[in-house]
Amino acid sequence: MIVTVSPNPSMDRTMCIDQLRHGDVIRSHRSYSEPSGKGVNVAVALHANSIDVVTVLPAGGFTGVQITEMLSDLGVPYIAVPIAQEIRSNVSLVEHNATVTKINEVGPSLDVAEATSLVREALEQVGAGDWLVLCGTLPDGAVERLYIDLVKGARGRSARVAVDTSGKPLRTVLPYRPDLVKPNAGELAELTGRALETLGDVVDAAEELRRQGARTVLASLGSDGAILLDDSGCYFGQARVDRVVSAVGAGDALLAGFLAGGANGPQALREGLAWAAAAVQQEGTLYRGRGPRTRVDISDDLDRNRALQEPCTAAGLPAGSLV
Template structure:
């Protein structure tokens, strides 16, 4: 059982266009709506693979009801905490060459009482057999910056490992609490470590800085360059080439889901994570991969990190 907490979920509306041309009237080729938010996507990917998961999240307004209906249809158990305002709708414009333009709304604000209720719902969801709690995504307006730090302490008090996938102050505040895993992307890793990440070696050094500040392991997603895992055993790099990338939306969430589903530690978990993340990249919009989408043949785990390898720009 893996519990996810998403303080700022969304409805993700993806519109496919032949090309994005500013200032023009565009005719959509196709459109669809999926449940969104990092933790929500982790739960969706787990459910697609038959793994038991509960998504704890804020919901508000008619959009919140639609979000829970969509999750129910995908086999995701939900514990919702209602808040004032409407669950946000994010817009993704997808072009045939894989270029994605994403517009994310801020979401409804919340206060201390709301956060306490959300954390209480996580506590209630952590029953016998819970392996991980994953706190994922941005915090809604006015949420305390230490929200994920409190989640880490709550999970550890319950004897459960905890992963955090966030950024900015929310990520920085959680590190001293000692999360078992943090999963930044390259930009988030650089910002939190306070250093540029132009190479694999720089990514490993930045990840070690996060470990020095309290994270027990760091799984850093690096786009087309794969991911690095840095823990007490050292650093390892892996990658999974994608023949035809359709959308990067949710790929990092699928990567985290695969890592946790495979136990949340070591090279085997990294290989699974890369396979799930690559599969998500090959799907349109924010679809999460199912077992039929996974192909581990091209996953490569390198026995040593090529520290001088320059990372691709814009990833």
């Protein structure tokens, strides 16, 4: 069983436009809303691939009701923890050339009782050998230790923990030894304070995260693919993608596929990359399953000297593309 948690879920509103023109009135030719937040996206992808999953999220206000109704319609099992404030809405402006501008709201603030129920409800779902997957930003309020409490609680239940977050929540959770972390290039650069110009730099940064406590590091590098560093070795992989439509949620699909593929070694990386390739070829975040054939190339036991010669274009980006 896989239990995902989104402490700060969102209703993702995607608007498809021709071109973004700053300061202009732009008319979208298609728009829609989807239940989202990274943990919700991971759960939707796993459910679409018939993997046993439950997603735990706070739900407040009209948007909270809408998100849970949409999850019910999709048949995705969820636990909604009632909160007083309204769940956020995040906007993605998708241009015809697949450039995405994303505006993420801060989201609601949780009080002590709400944060405590979120932790309790999530931990009630996990048993020995399960995965607890902690995803996204933390909301405001009494949640500073939320991921730390969840990692410690999961340990007490002999469950494994994956974390996909950024900044302080990622830095502070590492000493509690999560089994898996999935930083993107910007998050790796921010955490290590280094510019990542080559794949070798990414490997060095991933090693630094392992030294700080992560057991396995799955570093996603946008169009450059992904690097996996775990007890069995270091692997680099890339999937063949014919046409990128939108990369929003691709990291969540990568993580979901990696978990579904056994969360270990090149085979899991291959599965994750195939799911991510499917995600970038569709609009929005609502993962609809992988395509029939995706070519994925994996370099087993990545050679460090060669990696230092390979440029990493994604790693030069700032941490995220949030406006």
